[in-house]
Amino acid sequence: MANNDQLAALFREEAAEHLAVLETTLLELEERPADGELISQTFRALHTIKGSGAMAGFDVIAGIAHEVESVFAQIRQGKLQATQRIIALTLETKDLIRALLDPQGEVSLGSHERLRAAFAAILAKDSDQAAAETPQTPREQREIFEETSLAEAHITWTPHPDFFGNGSNPLGILAELHEMGACQIRTGLEALPSLEDLDPETCYLRFDIAMRTSRSENDIRDVFIFVEDRCDLRLSVTPIKRAEGDVTDTPADPKATAAPIPGVNAPRTTAEGPVVARSAETASSIRVSAQKLDSLVDLVGELVIAQARLAELASTRADEQLFSVAEDIGRLSAELRDNTLDIRMVPIGTTFVRFKRLVHDLASELGKDIQLQTEGAETELDKTVIERLVDPLVHLIRNSCDHGIEPPEVRRQAGKSPVGTVRMLAYHSGQNVFVEIRDDGAGLDPAAIRRKAVASGLLDEKTQVSEQDLLKLIFLPGFSTAKAITGVSGRGVGMDVVKRSVEALRGQIDLSSEPGKGTTIRVQLPLTLAIIDGLLVQVGEGRYVLPMALVEECVELTDLDIERSHDNRLANVRGTLVPYIRLRDWIGSVGERPPIEQIAITTVEGRRYGFVVDGVIGQHQTVIKSLGRMYQGVRGLSGATILGDGTLALIVDVPALLRSVRLAA
DSSP states (O other): OHHHHHHHHHHHHHHHHHHHHHHHHHHHHHHOTTOHHHHHHHHHHHHHHHHHHHHHTOHHHHHHHHHHHHHHHHHHTTSSOOOHHHHHHHHHHHHHHHHHHOTTOOOOTTHHHHHHHHHHHHHHHHHHHHHHSOOOOHHHHHHHHHHTOOEEEEEEEEEOTTTGGGTOOHHHHHHHHHHHEEEEEEEEOTTOOOGGGOOTTSOOOEEEEEEEESSOHHHHHHHTTTTGGGEEEEEEEEEOOOOTTOGGGSOSSGGGOOSOOSOSSSOOEETTEEOOOBOOOOOSOOOOOHHHHHHHHHHHHHHHHHHHHHHHHHHTSOOHHHHHHHHHHHHHHHHHHHHHHHHHEEETHHHHHHHHHHHHHHHHHHTOOEEEEEEOTTOEEEHHHHHHHHHHHHHHHHHIIIIISOOHHHHHHTTOOSSEEEEEEEEEETTEEEEEEEEOSOOOOHHHHHHHHHHTTSSOTTOOOOHHHHHGGGGSTTOOOOSSOOSSSOSSOSHHHHHHHHHHTTOEEEEEEETTTEEEEEEEEESOSSEEEEEEEEETTEEEEEETTTEEEEEEEEHHHHHHTTTSSEEEETTEEEEEEEHHHHHTOOSOOOSEEEEEEEEETTEEEEEEESEEEEEEEEEOBOOOGGGTTOTTEEEEEEOTTSOEEEEEOHHHHHHHHHHHO
16 A cells, blocks of 8 residues: 555656646647647657556546547647647646646546547547548559558567566556557566565566567657666667568558567667667656755754854864864855755746746637747746745736736737737846846836825825835735726735735845836845845844845944934935934844944845944854744744854844834834
8 A cells, every 4th residue: 555655646746747848848839730849749748647647546647648649649640730729628638637636636527528528529530531531542552551661670678676666567568569560579587586586576577579560669669658767678670671562462550460570589680780778877866855855954954053053162262173173064064055955946947837828828818919938947946935936926927918918909009019928037146036027018007006096095196206116006905906807817916915925035026117118027036045144233132134135235323423314314325315224223122332333234125224233243154943933923033043152143034124114104
């Protein structure tokens, strides 16, 4: 039972990857329906899901995958075309398979039967058309047969000893080969041990197969596609030469031939020379569960803290050997930390696939013609950040498609292409990753936003605000300028959720828009949520950490500076007035403040703010620890860290603190 559960879990994991590939390929195939490579990729993905599903006991998935695979087999052979209907049905099948893979998912009992019937009807229609064709003349029959001439295939297939342990069954492979042509199979038993030493879960067999088929070498290799890393395979395919006039005497159906096929035990050679064994490639990667990876990161975080304490201890002792060991451990822990965090980094392009499908479905639902362009798919982010970023990006893309991109007729009247474009690009900048979503739609109307804000009581009619501040009103809860509620948007939820979600990732969101030309939304994110670079500061007897990604610089604040600003809490930083917040007041720290304080200048949502602290200790590699339940409701804190001397330092959530100060004002 444990092996079956393990096999099912493995299939679910692998099938999810194949479904992602299948969706990407189908969306590209929709644009290039005659692309042979895309058709082959689709076929191989379905073939793998079918075979692996049957071995893992997912019979319903294997059955529906077989129906779709049969259709794409006809498309590969040029008997069918990859129509929009076939692609749409296949995308629907992919969604069904994904739902069936979810143990908690609910699937309508008739869904898979309806899809199987639809694909069966496509195949039946193709068969009826073939039967209705005018019979060919003997010359036409000969020409057709010559195009699909037979070949002899010689296969030596040696499953690895753990072949059975992975849930594979060689009988399924042999049966599939038999469907492709007449076969003679000889089983090699040389490795079979004595009965006392026999392990029932170990495969000792080798299969020598000779077959006569009209299928290509690639078709034969596809039979082994989902077991190729668990076997050794030798394959040679040699066309059968016929004497002139023999064509009409040879059956066109390779299965109709029952004559023995010579050469099963003969050396495997072709006209070019001996056949080279096609061994399974050495695995270049391994699967590791996310839970194990998260546990490793936690342990590395503890190691970084312990190393900091060791370095602190070594600095207080006049012991050269201890200091040397502390330096070595510091170097090694830093390398281990960087490598471990690098393992967690995954390309953001892994999420682009679902967004292409999202735009595809939204365009159909809204009656618009929209294309999604992506750039920077190789940009890497921590896997946790990517997982939590998907939902905010879905909201943003839905808004771009619904509110941004106009209907084709409206775009034509405005002198635009009827095809709207949504661009999604990602790039690194310093210790941050930026994700931008741009559309070439109607853009945001500041006047409409202002009218809605006044009508909602969010803004006084006489109040003058900048255009940028007006645009930021769309991030307020319940704010929407949609004239009608649709299935896509218009209920006033979404953008405020997006902002909170991004800030929960210690990120920032900003937007710009030009009426008639489009809107750009930019999301700034940290590379990782596990360890950050922080600025360690002192306030009273406590120490606090400000994220270095937000800190621009530190400047002094003296009593004279406070006098000059008439205590309006504005600092003159090289001719620019920067408002500041005293962390001492926010914390409620007692005691005398120092005569010279420090201001840490930060940038949040494109604006500069200062945080006044008693002193700056320096840059600190911060391992983030979550706060207990008692502190969950405290605004302005995002976590804590342990310093080298074993004391605690709180991590300041800069955007949240600024919001709480604004509300208090």
